[in-house]
Amino acid sequence: MTTVSTNKITTGLWFDGQAEDAANFYVAIFPDSKVTHTQRYTEAGQAQHGQAPGSVMIVAFELLNGQHKFTALNGGPQFSHSAAVSFQIDCADQAEVDYYWDKLTEGGDAAHQQCGWLQDKFGVSWQVIPAVLKQLLSSPQREKSDRAMKAMMGMKKLNIEELQKAFDG
Structure with a gap:
């Protein structure tokens, strides 16, 4: 090999x-x-x-x-470019989510996106994802994980506090 x-x-x-x-x-x-x-x-x-x-x-x-x-x-x-290929940015906290979201959406399209996805002004797709999201969605506590998933599906830019609230019930 x-x-x-x-x-x-x-x-x-x-x-x-x-x-x-x-x-x-x-x-x-x-x-x-x-x-x-x-x-x-x-x-x-x-x-x-x-x-x-x-x-x-x-x-x-x-x-x-x-x-x-x-x-x-x-x-x-x-x-x-197509949304079928995107670049995922794992963000440590909300400040980092906000920074990358704000910079990459300048002149781009976030209005028609959801779940942390955006398209920049060149048509390139990005996913701005808080690292904690992976933990919330992969929790063995299925009911909590499902609540976080439902909250995420209703967001454009992801909000860590709101995702955690949904997870916690």
């Missing part, structure tokens, strides 16, 4: 001219994050890619001190 280190997988995100803006947006939100490389289109392959020479092709960036690596590609309008 081949062993793959965790540094060998990079998430690729497809954009239509917004790769650099998206990378800078995410790097500004998450601490200890940075853009690591920008590559531009050249005349080579222009008949296939259709992009102007000199325009941004790829922006590589890392979030949270290199824990998560991404490549943002300006590939054109052929593909768009």
Whole structure:
């Protein structure tokens, strides 16, 4: 069996001219994050890619001190993001939930979302989840867990205090 280190997988995100803006947006939100490389289109392959020479092709960036690596590609309008793929942020407390929710919903869409899900201004889906939620929902006390689940289903941004109240009855 081949062993793959965790540094060998990079998430690729497809954009239509917004790769650099998206990378800078995410790097500004998450601490200890940075853009690591920008590559531009050249005349080579222009008949296939259709992009102007000199325009941004790829922006590589890392979030949270290199824990998560991404490549943002300006590939054109052929593909768009889907909520079928999302990035989950495990938050230690309500302040962290509020911070990420507020930053990622700037110009995005939280109105049509629920259960801690949101779509940022680039159409990328995120789940902003308090760590305690996993404990509440996986409790062996099924009645309590079900109350927390019902409360969560009625929320957009998750509220730890309200989830705990529902759990406690």
